[in-house]
Structure formats: C-alpha cells, structure tokens
Amino acid sequence: xxxxxxxxxxxxxxxxxxxxxxxxxxxxxxxxxxxxxxxxxxxxxxxxxxxxxxxxxxxxxxxxxxxxxxxxxxxxxxxxxxxxxxxxxxxxxxxxxxxxxxxxxxxxxxxxxxxxxxxxxxxxxxxxxxxxxxxxxxxxxxxxxxxxxxxxxxxxxxxxxxxxxxxxxxxxxxxxxxxxxxxxxxxxxxxxxxxxxxxxxxxxxxxxxxxxxxxxxxxxxxxxxxxxxxxxxxxxxxxxxxxxxxxxxxxxxxxxxxxxxxxxxxxxxxxxxxxxxxxxxxxxxxxxxxxxxxxxxxxxxxxxxxxxxxxxxxxxxxxxxxxxxxxxxxxxxxxxxxxxxxxxxxxxxxxxxxxxxxxxxxxxxxxxxxxxxxxxxxxxxxxxxxxxxxxxxxxxxxxxxx
Numbered sequence: 001x002x003x004x005x006x007x008x009x010x011x012x013x014x015x016x017x018x019x020x021x022x023x024x025x026x027x028x029x030x031x032x033x034x035x036x037x038x039x040x041x042x043x044x045x046x047x048x049x050x051x052x053x054x055x056x057x058x059x060x061x062x063x064x065x066x067x068x069x070x071x072x073x074x075x076x077x078x079x080x081x082x083x084x085x086x087x088x089x090x091x092x093x094x095x096x097x098x099x100x101x102x103x104x105x106x107x108x109x110x111x112x113x114x115x116x117x118x119x120x121x122x123x124x125x126x127x128x129x130x131x132x133x134x135x136x137x138x139x140x141x142x143x144x145x146x147x148x149x150x151x152x153x154x155x156x157x158x159x160x161x162x163x164x165x166x167x168x169x170x171x172x173x174x175x176x177x178x179x180x181x182x183x184x185x186x187x188x189x190x191x192x193x194x195x196x197x198x199x200x201x202x203x204x205x206x207x208x209x210x211x212x213x214x215x216x217x218x219x220x221x222x223x224x225x226x227x228x229x230x231x232x233x234x235x236x237x238x239x240x241x242x243x244x245x246x247x248x249x250x251x252x253x254x255x256x257x258x259x260x261x262x263x264x265x266x267x268x269x270x271x272x273x274x275x276x277x278x279x280x281x282x283x284x285x286x287x288x289x290x291x292x293x294x295x296x297x298x299x300x301x302x303x304x305x306x307x308x309x310x311x312x313x314x315x316x317x318x319x320x321x322x323x324x325x326x327x328x329x330x331x332x333x334x335x336x337x338x339x340x341x342x343x344x345x346x347x348x349x350x351x352x353x354x355x356x357x358x359x360x361x362x363x364x365x366x367x368x369x370x371x372x373x374x375x376x377x378x379x380x381x382x383x384x385x386x387x388x389x390x391x392x393x394x395x396x397x398x399x400x401x402x
Contacts, residue, residue: 010259010328013216014319015316021053022323024318028208028287031193033034040210042113047217049112056108060148063102066221069227070378072135075349076366083369086238088226088254088380091354095130097383098222098250101128103201105218107138117141120201121188122149122248123181124310124357125157126383127203130168142166147179147187150309156387181313182301183222185286204247205317208287212317218315219253226378227257239375240368243382244361245331246274246311250319250382259328262318267368269361270333271306276315277324277331283315290321307391308356309334310383338363340395343385355383356391 018024028036046052068089077085090098095216103120106395110118118140122128128144135142144166151158151170158168171187172179200213205219223241227373230238241258243270245251255266270278280291283298293302294316306312322327334342342362346352354362358381365379385392 002273010323011256013213014209017214020148020319020322021326023289023321024209024212024290026287027284027289029193031209032208035192035196036208036210037114041213042109043210046112052108052112053062055363056105058365059087059104060101060221064094064104065092067225070226070233072233073137073350074175076346077344078364078368079349080369081209081373083239083375083377084370085365085369086230086376086378087350087352088222088378090250091291091352091358091384095126095133096386097126097130097313097355098219098253099126099130099203100134101253102203102215102249103127103134103217103223105141106214106297108133108202110140110201111138111198115140115199116197116334117143117195118190118199118201119143119145119182119188119195121145121181121182123147123205123312124308124355125150125154125161125387126355128166128167128168129157129160129164129203131203132161135166135351136164144192145169145171145182145184145191147181148172149178149180150184152392153309154387172291178245180304181309182286189286202391204249205252206247206286206315212288212319215317216252216256216319219249220256222253223255223257226254228310230329230376230378234376236376237261237264238265238378239372241378241380242267242269242361242365242368243380244269244308244311244357245277245320246270246357247315248317248358250380252317254380255329259323261304266329267361267364268329268331269364270331271311271339271360272333272335274304274312275333275358276313277320278333280315282321283310285315288318288401290315290318291324307339308360310355311360332364334360334363342366343392351382353385354381355385356388360381
C-alpha cells in the first residue's frame with residue numbers, strides 16, 4: 001500500500017513488492033518469508049488502528065519526551081560564519097538518541113502481534129539500549145546481538161542494556177576474531193528465523209521489506225517536527241538539512257517530510273571508510289538490493305571502519321539508494337579527523353556533547369555554512385556523546401578534567 005496518496009510524491013514509499021525504484025525488495029530465505037509477511041500485515045493493520053497510533057503518540061510525548069527542540073546554535077554560527085545553523089536535538093530524547101522513536105514503535109507492534117520475545121542488532125549500542133528499555137517498559141524479554149569490536153568500544157551502552165534486563169550476544173565474522181554491525185545483523189536474523197514467538201526489532205532502514213518502510217514510518221516524526229518548528233521560528237523552510245547515515249534511519253527520519261520540497265537541499269554524510277552510497281556498487285545482500293561496499297563479483301562485503309560504530313556499515317537502506325539514483329539527496333562523506341574536530345567545536349561553542357555519529361554530519365554542516373551566507377541549515381544531532389568519552393580521551397592524548 002502507498003504511504004502517501006499524493007500522485008508522484010517521493011513520500012509514497014515502496015511499491016507492493018517493497019521496491020523503491022529498482023532498490024529494496026525481499027531477498028530473504030524461504031524460512032523467513034512467513035515472518036516477513038506476518039510483519040507486513042501487522043504493520044498495515046496497526047497503522048490504521050487509531051488506538052495503536054494514539055498509544056504510540058502518547059509514549060512519544062510522555063516517555064520519550066517529544067517534541068525535542070530545534071535549537072539555534074548562535075555561538076557556533078558566529079564562530080563558523082556564513083549560514084545560520086540550527087540543531088535538531090534528538091540527543092535530548094529519553095535514552096539519548098533517535099533510536100528510541102523506532103524501538104518504541106516496534107515494541108508496541110510486537111505487543112500488538114502477541115509476540116513473547118524481542119531480538120535486535122546494534123552497532124554503537126543506541127538501538128540496543130532503546131530496545132532494551134522499551135522491552136523493560138512493556139515487560140518483554142530482550143536479546144541484543146552486537147559485534148565483538150563494538151562491544152569493546154561501547155561498553156557503557158552494553159552495561160545500560162544489561163541494566164534494562166537485556167541479554168547481549170557477542171557476534172564475530174568468519175574469522176572468529178572480529179565482529180561489527182554486519183555480523184550482528186546476520187546473527188539476529190538467523191535467530192529470528194528459528195523462533196516463531198520472537199519479534200525482530202530492526203534498528204535501521206535496511207533489510208528485507210517491510211523493515212525499511214517500518215523504520216521510515218517511525219523515524220519520520222523527526223522531520224515533521226523540524227518542519228513545524230522552523231516555520232514557527234523563521235517563517236520559511238530551511239535551505240538545507242544535513243544528517244549522518246550508516247544504514248539510514250536517522251537521515252530518512254530527518255528528510256522524509258521534505259522530499260517533495262525541491263528548494264530544500266538534503267545531505268547524507270557517511271564515514272569515509274564505510275561510504276557505501278559514495279563509493280559502493282549495486283548489490284544484493286542481507287535481504288535487500290542497494291549500494292554496497294563489496295568485492296567485484298559481489299560475493300562478499302569489503303572491510304569497513306569508522307570512529308563512529310553506528311555508521312560503520314557496508315551498505316545503506318534501499319530508499320537512500322533510490323534517492324541517490326534520482327539525485328534528490330546529496331550523499332557525501334567526512335573523515336574521522338573532520339568528525340572529531342566538529343565534535344570538539346560543538347562541545348566548546350555550545351556546551352553540547354554530540355555522539356561521534358552526528359559529528360560527521362556536523363563537519364559537513366560547518367563546511368556548507370561557510371559557503372552559504374544568509375542561508376538556513378539544519379543538522380540533526382541524533383545522539384549524545386556519553387558513550388564516546390573514553391575514545392575521545394584517548395584521541396585527545398590527555399586526561400579530561402574530572
């Protein structure tokens with residue numbers, strides 16, 4: 001079904017088979033097909049159920065704390081020069097990131113479907129703690145799958161998830177020595193295929209249909225708030241919106257409301273060494289067709305790395321692949337060094353501690369602002385940086401003041 005009845009709108013979502021243009025689809029093993037079909041039917045039913053939507057909106061307001069502010073970063077604007085910079089404050093959500101928007105929606109959907117357990121994957125851990133907290137709230141057991149490397153980097157988030165009652169399963173690649181988000185996704189899907197009572201809470205706008213659409217639906221609250229808030233503050237739409245992207249939930253949430261507003265430029269900022277949309281080729285893996293960092297024959301993914309675990313991923317969601325193919329969104333990348341510089345600048349100018357992930361978008365925002373005097377830019381700060389303090393301390397090469 002179409003998400004938006006407007007003819008020719010880019011907000012319409014995928015076709016009945018889950019494709020955005022040529023991207024997306026349901027390239028899943030036969031054993032997962034009943035799960036995916038059941039999920040699609042439940043999603044369509046729930047989103048047409050007023051009681052379900054009312055419950056979702058109630059908890060977004062009373063538990064998550066939405067709407068969060070659209071904040072004019074005056075000191076940052078003055079230091080950078082050029083454009084006026086606004087920050088969308090998803091770091092102020094309960095649990096400190098945008099991930100809770102989607103986790104809340106999907107856990108309510110799991111409850112709606114009568115599921116008895118929840119499985120999830122995670123990179124930086126934000127989706128894990130959001131899912132674990134929602135499961136605690138609604139009395140559902142939670143099992144999170146996380147790469148070995150990410151567990152070491154994000155030990156604080158692992159502890160938080162365990163405090164919320166979640167079990168955390170360490171995942172590794174074929175060598176048995178390393179493990180990142182890709183390996184966590186594989187392990188979680190494998191577990192879901194063998195447990196009919198479980199619900200798989202996908203954390204990003206990836207995987208087989210209907211997951212990209214579900215995640216987009218849940219995260220689009222970000223862009224709807226941005227549009228309302230910027231019209232109240234400036235009486236016009238922004239000139240550009242910038243957000244980081246790994247799988248793509250944060251970015252699609254921030255920009256979806258603006259896809260038909262042709263005068264608003266949209267930017268997705270990847271990490272340099274996991275820039276699938278910037279440097280990848282078209283392929284099919286883990287249930288969907290998109291741009292991927294892969295070998296020439298498409299048989300395996302290439303190694304990736306990033307300062308930010310949450311955007312250290314070999315691909316991006318199919319809706320982003322489609323938006324790239326038609327030129328609606330500008331996909332680019334920042335280096336680890338640029339992101340860390342932006343991280344420090346925001347700390348020192350605005351007293352805001354961003355996560356490393358949105359620091360990549362902030363780096364691009366600063367670059368654009370210098371070239372766009374008199375314009376209005378909005379950057380989504382999709383998470384706060386408590387989880388990254390230990391890494392920041394090591395990178396600074398000195399002890400932070402206690």
